[in-house]
Amino acid sequence: MEETTGFPALVDTCEFVYMYGMIAGKLARTFVRIAFAACMLLPFAAAQASELVMFEQAGCIYCQRWDRSVGTLYDKTDEARLLPLRRVDIRDQKMSGVVLASPVRFTPTFVVVDNGREIGRITGYSNDDAFWGLLDTFAAKLAPSSQVNRT
Known part of the structure; x- marks a missing residue:
């Protein structure tokens, strides 16, 4: 008989959190870059x-x-x-x-x-x-x- 524990579910949860953190980090960095570029171009637009x-x-x-x-x-x-x-x-x-x-x-x-x-x-x-x-x-x-x- 095979033992089942909550460990595989925990591994899946950790992977999900890790992946979510990676995506959120990339989105945040992209947003910061866009905001910085907009601020740099604002005087030229004016x-x-x-x-x-x-x-x-x-x-x-x-x-x-x-x-x-x-x-x-x-x-x-x-x-x-x-x-x-x-x-x-x-x-x-x-x-x-x-x-x-x-x-x-x-x-x-x-x-x-x-x-x-x-x-x-x-x-x-x-x-x-x-x-x-x-x-x-x-x-x-x-x-x-x-x-x-x-x-």
Whole structure:
């Protein structure tokens, strides 16, 4: 007479748990890889339209001056409709998703971007007239058939 024990059932259970753990581990690693790839590509997806990227840093007095003079009304202008403003810390410029002509070294620096590439740059801020004049020049490159008017 053959003895029967619960041991074969236990072996089957252990094999099932082991296989389930292997599959779950592979799925988890795949999910992490997909999430990482999505996070790496997100800045590039955001930078595909025309935009104005402001590179700034904490404590920059010229950034603060721009905020007081221009920043409070920028969102209400025609330029903002053509070039929405996106702020990036100067230390994060590699993660900005913008192909820069050269590294940004000073703040504030305003980079006019079209389809992820720099088409113009305003380095520094001296006054609002100079800023608007330079920005209008770059905006005209993007929309040559329409005049950009600030109200």
